[in-house]
Amino acid sequence: MPYNKVMESNTRTISLVVTEKCNLNCVYCYEKYKTPRNMSFETAKKAIDKELKPSKTENVYIDFFGGEPFCNFELIRQVYDYIMSFYQGKIRFFATTNGTLVHGGIQKWLTERKDFFTVGLSLDGLKIAHDLNRSNSYDKIDIDFFLKNYPEQPVKMTISEQTLSYFADGIIEMQRMGFRVECNLAYMVNWTNEKNKGILEEQLNRLIDFYLENPTVPRCQMFDFKINALARPMEKKGFIRKYCGTGTGMVCYDIMGNAYPCQLFIPTSAGEKSVKTEELHLPQELPISLFPKNCKNCYYLRICPICFGSNYLSTGNFFTPDSNRCNLYKLIFQANAKLKALEWEKGLLSLRPDEEQALLRSIVAIQQL
Numbered sequence: 001m002p003y004n005k006v007m008e009s010n011t012r013t014i015s016l017v018v019t020e021k022c023n024l025n026c027v028y029c030y031e032k033y034k035t036p037r038n039m040s041f042e043t044a045k046k047a048i049d050k051e052l053k054p055s056k057t058e059n060v061y062i063d064f065f066g067g068e069p070f071c072n073f074e075l076i077r078q079v080y081d082y083i084m085s086f087y088q089g090k091i092r093f094f095a096t097t098n099g100t101l102v103h104g105g106i107q108k109w110l111t112e113r114k115d116f117f118t119v120g121l122s123l124d125g126l127k128i129a130h131d132l133n134r135s136n137s138y139d140k141i142d143i144d145f146f147l148k149n150y151p152e153q154p155v156k157m158t159i160s161e162q163t164l165s166y167f168a169d170g171i172i173e174m175q176r177m178g179f180r181v182e183c184n185l186a187y188m189v190n191w192t193n194e195k196n197k198g199i200l201e202e203q204l205n206r207l208i209d210f211y212l213e214n215p216t217v218p219r220c221q222m223f224d225f226k227i228n229a230l231a232r233p234m235e236k237k238g239f240i241r242k243y244c245g246t247g248t249g250m251v252c253y254d255i256m257g258n259a260y261p262c263q264l265f266i267p268t269s270a271g272e273k274s275v276k277t278e279e280l281h282l283p284q285e286l287p288i289s290l291f292p293k294n295c296k297n298c299y300y301l302r303i304c305p306i307c308f309g310s311n312y313l314s315t316g317n318f319f320t321p322d323s324n325r326c327n328l329y330k331l332i333f334q335a336n337a338k339l340k341a342l343e344w345e346k347g348l349l350s351l352r353p354d355e356e357q358a359l360l361r362s363i364v365a366i367q368q369l
Helices: 041-052 069-084 104-112 127-133 143-149 161-177 195-213 227-231 267-273 308-315 323-345 353-368
Strands: 011-017 059-065 091-097 117-121 155-159 181-185 239-241 250-253 285-287
Touching (some): 011 041, 104 143, 117 143, 155 161
């Protein structure tokens, strides 16, 4: 999602799967059913008319998705020109890309439209890690183009089991290059190896040392969990708020023009288990009673990066997570508390008294778990 503070609230996301094709074969890709098929302009136009013609004043993100979306660059251009010909509301276009096709004419087209069009690069840190994950593609990317044109847009770093031991150095390198970094443990992969816990802890500690030595460097997403929220009263007792727009603020159209809650529910991801928008209702505030017992009793539930699509594909239930990935995220939450505690001790935090008290209560609670 684009980094754009102006449009963070009251914004709807319309995602178009412009192609099921991809020129890479990433080790953690959750799209197990890709094909060479593309979305047609007629299908895209029908979806856009349905979503945008009734109202011309909403804040909207148009998200081009794949496969690799730039495998169907011609459709991206057609959709952009069509929407800009009539839409009057605030609008941003976005595409996540592996970067390998963004050269020459595509770069020129994007540069001329960067006031409206943001591109997010998937970059998995060090060259050795990126190449392990993403089909030896590091040297095919014009990294400077993304850094120059989209300095506020984080790169998307996905950590696989194969690259877990490289992720701290990868984040440090990318942040020293000037990138913001969004990072997560890969969905839909096997995290059962007990050795992963020790490797993850060592990598998290390396990042803690780096951030303490470089307090002005923005924290990567993995160290940006709002743990102080854990000590505050719940906004609505017995309910938690969703982090994503699945089932509420977003819709994803596949190449046939069918509407789904997000990309993990489309046929290229879920196959015969795909779930259309009308088959899933996930309000913004979710009853905690819907979650399994271990989640209901988990201190971290309110800040957990719950992915309903990943849950569904891995466990068959929207609310039941992969327990192995869940246990690794508990280590990440503990590392967040450790970093905040050390920053507080060193006087690196500037907080209101109520924020400071909430943070300290959260840190103590986490240390006692």
